[in-house]
Amino acid sequence: MRLLRMKNIHEGAYLKHYELTYLNKSGKEKVFELVSRNRLASPRDIGRKASGVTIIAFQKERMLLLREFRMSINKSIYNLCAGMLQEGESVEDCARRELYEETGLTVARFLDILPPSYSAVGFSDTSTYMVILEAEGTFSDHTSANEEITAGLYTREELKAMLRTEEFSSRSQTAAYFFAHFR
CATH class of the missing domain: 3.90.79.10 (Nucleoside Triphosphate Pyrophosphohydrolase)
Structure with a gap:
């Protein structure tokens, strides 16, 4: 699994919505929807800060x-x-x-x-x-x-x-x- 890119879809007051495009284990491109309490500037920020x-x-x-x-x-x-x-x-x-x-x-x-x-x-x-x-x-x-x-x-x-x-x-x-x- 390899993350290719991250796109900010919506930024609400308490929740932020992102699309993560990744390669699955078969090498096929897939999109995953992520909701975060934190503002994520880059993929390195995912899961790094407790809310x-x-x-x-x-x-x-x-x-x-x-x-x-x-x-x-x-x-x-x-x-x-x-x-x-x-x-x-x-x-x-x-x-x-x-x-x-x-x-x-x-x-x-x-x-x-x-x-x-x-x-x-x-x-x-x-x-x-x-x-x-x-x-x-x-x-x-x-x-x-x-x-x-x-x-x-x-x-x-x-x-x-x-x-x-x-x-x-x-x-x-x-x-x-x-x-x-x-x-």
């Missing part, structure tokens, strides 16, 4: 999940708290800001920050830092008018039942499963 954080948060033996409307699927699902890094913002500050904006909770302590991982490699180079933390405080809504989010804290037993009946993003489903079934 945000994904937060796995706990409070007193409960796991935080958001019930969140997602326009891309036109319904609400369970999701992890997440958001985009702002220019010059540290990973920790982004996690603090996003946790507060989406739930009203604050960071009691950071447990771990994993290197960026890719979230949708079938069509995007988007990657986020995985931030694991303990949260404190009570819920309050600080979301924008463009977000519909309800935060909740769930026990292991509640999550075991929800995993069989509710719809989740893949990352939140994985995190909830491991929290529910392993100590």
Whole structure:
């Protein structure tokens, strides 16, 4: 596989759309559509810059999940708290800001920050830092008018039942499963 050229198709406020022309293993020219959160000046930039954080948060033996409307699927699902890094913002500050904006909770302590991982490699180079933390405080809504989010804290037993009946993003489903079934 060899990338031949990259063309910027559309540049939105949050997503940029590119066409990548490449030679497949048979030597045939093919076009791949890529969506990125980052502005890509050249093929060297693809997948090089993390765009945000994904937060796995706990409070007193409960796991935080958001019930969140997602326009891309036109319904609400369970999701992890997440958001985009702002220019010059540290990973920790982004996690603090996003946790507060989406739930009203604050960071009691950071447990771990994993290197960026890719979230949708079938069509995007988007990657986020995985931030694991303990949260404190009570819920309050600080979301924008463009977000519909309800935060909740769930026990292991509640999550075991929800995993069989509710719809989740893949990352939140994985995190909830491991929290529910392993100590």
